[in-house]
Amino acid sequence: MADYFNTMIMPMLEGAKMTILLFLIAIAVSIPLGFLLTLAVNSRFKPLSWLAQTYIYLMRGTPLLLQLLLICFGLPLIPVIGEYLILDRFVAACLGFILNYAAYFAEIFRGGLLSIDKGQYEAAKVLGLNKWQTTTRIILPQMFRIALPSVSNESITLVKDTALLYAVAVPELLHFAQTAVNRDFTIVPFFIAGIIYLLITLVLTMFFKWLEKRFKFE
Amino acid sequence: MAIIEVSNLKKSYGKLDVLKQITFDVNKNDVVAVIGPSGSGKSTMLRSLIHLEEINGGSVRVTGDYLVKDGVYSKAQEVKKITSKMGMVFQHFNLFPHLTVKENLEIAPKMLKTESISAIQQRSAELLKKIGLSDRATAYPANLSGGQKQRVAIARALMMNPEILLFDEPTSALDPELTGEVLQVMKDLAEEQMTMIVVTHEMGFAKEVANRVMFMDNGEIIESGHPEDLFNNPQFERTKAFLNRNLK
Numbered sequence: 001m002a003d004y005f006n007t008m009i010m011p012m013l014e015g016a017k018m019t020i021l022l023f024l025i026a027i028a029v030s031i032p033l034g035f036l037l038t039l040a041v042n043s044r045f046k047p048l049s050w051l052a053q054t055y056i057y058l059m060r061g062t063p064l065l066l067q068l069l070l071i072c073f074g075l076p077l078i079p080v081i082g083e084y085l086i087l088d089r090f091v092a093a094c095l096g097f098i099l100n101y102a103a104y105f106a107e108i109f110r111g112g113l114l115s116i117d118k119g120q121y122e123a124a125k126v127l128g129l130n131k132w133q134t135t136t137r138i139i140l141p142q143m144f145r146i147a148l149p150s151v152s153n154e155s156i157t158l159v160k161d162t163a164l165l166y167a168v169a170v171p172e173l174l175h176f177a178q179t180a181v182n183r184d185f186t187i188v189p190f191f192i193a194g195i196i197y198l199l200i201t202l203v204l205t206m207f208f209k210w211l212e213k214r215f216k217f218e
Numbered sequence: 219m220a221i222i223e224v225s226n227l228k229k230s231y232g233k234l235d236v237l238k239q240i241t242f243d244v245n246k247n248d249v250v251a252v253i254g255p256s257g258s259g260k261s262t263m264l265r266s267l268i269h270l271e272e273i274n275g276g277s278v279r280v281t282g283d284y285l286v287k288d289g290v291y292s293k294a295q296e297v298k299k300i301t302s303k304m305g306m307v308f309q310h311f312n313l314f315p316h317l318t319v320k321e322n323l324e325i326a327p328k329m330l331k332t333e334s335i336s337a338i339q340q341r342s343a344e345l346l347k348k349i350g351l352s353d354r355a356t357a358y359p360a361n362l363s364g365g366q367k368q369r370v371a372i373a374r375a376l377m378m379n380p381e382i383l384l385f386d387e388p389t390s391a392l393d394p395e396l397t398g399e400v401l402q403v404m405k406d407l408a409e410e411q412m413t414m415i416v417v418t419h420e421m422g423f424a425k426e427v428a429n430r431v432m433f434m435d436n437g438e439i440i441e442s443g444h445p446e447d448l449f450n451n452p453q454f455e456r457t458k459a460f461l462n463r464n465l466k
Contacts, residue, residue: 127326
């Protein structure tokens with residue numbers, strides 16, 4: 001029995017590793033990228049702003065699954081250049097998640113910026129701070145603080161969205177659970193997968209709770 | 219000696235003239251109270267002086283230098299130099315919520331490198347003592363009362379060593395029992411000969427502390443004078459009507 005449990009759970013833990021790796025890469029790149037997108041949207045150089053807004057619209061307006069399928073299976077079908085666009089599945093998946101989540105984070109940060117009172121800018125101005133000093137020392141710290149609960153929420157969604165890798169055949173947690181269910185005709189692997197997701201999101205939730213407390217400013 | 223000279227200041231939003239040909243001087247060490255009904259343009263006038271509002275015509279001179287001359291602003295660097303001679307205290311305090319009291323006071327002088335760090339820290343300690351909040355130096359604004367916040371905001375403005383302090387309804391957002399502590403700090407500043415322009419609804423303060431009261435209505439200065447004269451012997455109907463409503 002213990003042996004069976006091992007043969008079932010070991011691959012799932014391997015899959016969980018893949019899930020966590022994708023999560024870490026996606027979050028580490030999409031948050032800074034999202035922030036840059038926010039700056040682009042707010043840019044006074046209109047073409048850049050429009051470009052960023054269009055990008056966000058496209059990424060939020062179409063299903064992530066569609067984007068993943070497009071990157072994994074669609075790009076190689078493009079005439080002439082398609083053969084150079086055959087990416088490693090995991091790389092392709094990372095790319096898809098990063099591009100998609102950056103758009104969501106951009107909107108979260110934009111919301112944070114919008115909720116900062118204009119009095120903050122005025123106070124900084126009359127104290128003689130220039131634009132750069134105002135942005136980096138006054139506005140951004142507050143923006144990140146305001147955005148924190150939404151970033152936390154989005155991160156948890158990202159953990160669960162990694163299950164979409166199933167559709168592009170990257171062997172992550174859900175893939176191994178499904179394999180075990182089919183092979184052994186038992187429901188247990190689904191529960192185990194559920195518990196592993198819960199554990200990951202629990203750690204995340206606690207981490208963000210800690211961050212929120214650390215930056216409570218009270 | 220006039221430290222601020224405003225002539226024919228005009229400001230409009232589209233077709234609506236919010237300030238019409240405003241002209242007045244403020245002398246060094248004056249405490250000017252600006253009173254008038256809401257929407258009369260008092261705040262807009264005050265904010266124009268420190269370039270939080272762009273005006274559409276007229277001139278503003280501060281210590282002899284033109285911020286705006288006949289509707290044309292000086293170069294950005296000059297504007298910055300001129301506005302740095304003034305400090306501003308806002309109705310809603312506008313403290314930086316992510317910084318402690320001490321950090322609120324020290325951030326601007328530290329960023330602008332006006333003095334050595336030790337000199338800055340020494341002055342922030344002195345100012346906190348002066349406003350009676352030495353024990354709250356490491357508190358965040360969220361943990362202060364409204365009156366304490368406004369006192370910190372005044373200290374923050376003083377950190378920049380302004381020659382003139384502008385107050386935009388400094389007590390209007392406070393509970394009535396908290397206005398006293400803020401007015402006391404302002405009174406102390408007046409006694410130290412600080413030049414101040416105070417937009418206020420506090421008739422008591424205007425009477426007691428100001429040496430000049432300006433009554434504004436509908437984008438114009440209707441009359442201005444020594445508080446005793448203006449309060450006891452207003453020359454214009456509009457002033458009388460306003461005082462009747464507000465002195466009861």
